[in-house]
Amino acid sequence: MELKEAFAEALRNMRLRKGLTQEDFGLVSSRTYISSLERGMKGVTLEKVTQLADRMEVHPLSLLVECF
Numbered sequence: 001m002e003l004k005e006a007f008a009e010a011l012r013n014m015r016l017r018k019g020l021t022q023e024d025f026g027l028v029s030s031r032t033y034i035s036s037l038e039r040g041m042k043g044v045t046l047e048k049v050t051q052l053a054d055r056m057e058v059h060p061l062s063l064l065v066e067c068f
Helices: 002-019 031-038 048-056 060-067
Strands: none
Touching: 002 031, 002 048, 002 060, 048 060
């Protein structure tokens, strides 16, 4: 599995486990950007990983580890 696809799956799964919608990330990114990440269409920076993880109230490494 490609890294973008693995991150997409990890982000989507973690977001759903936390009971969040894509719209709940409005302060971090647009819903369109979150959707693109979750479909593996875009890559993500470490800064954005940190922001996404903060919004889900998890450590950024938790999100990255789930990719692998």
